[in-house]
Amino acid sequence: MRKIIPLAVAVAAGAVSSIPAAQASSLGRPCTSAPENQWLSLDALKAKVEGQGYKVQKAKLKAACGEVYALDAKGARVELFLDPTSGAIVAQD
Numbered sequence: 001m002r003k004i005i006p007l008a009v010a011v012a013a014g015a016v017s018s019i020p021a022a023q024a025s026s027l028g029r030p031c032t033s034a035p036e037n038q039w040l041s042l043d044a045l046k047a048k049v050e051g052q053g054y055k056v057q058k059a060k061l062k063a064a065c066g067e068v069y070a071l072d073a074k075g076a077r078v079e080l081f082l083d084p085t086s087g088a089i090v091a092q093d
Helices: 004-017 040-053
Strands: 055-062 065-071 077-082 088-091
Touching: 040 055, 040 065, 040 077
Parallel strands: none
Antiparallel strands: 055 065, 065 077, 077 088
16 A cells, blocks of 8 residues: 555656646747847836736746736736737736
8 A cells, every 4th residue: 555655646746747837838939039139128027017907026037928926906816928028918827
């Protein structure tokens, strides 16, 4: 019986780790193909998100995508993926 429990845990862990981390982020592809010199600043991206009613907690630029962790109007946590050239939300998790 002891061998079954670790095997079940390993199978469950493998199933969770097989979900791609970037799947939600920009639907598995970059948010833009524009060169970095055309991107908005991180502060400008945060301002655009806040202008849509979100309360930004953390933001970063990663893999040609703006990633913003915020609270929506109801106080629920959301992760937003933005086109860094326009600030448009391209995906949400």
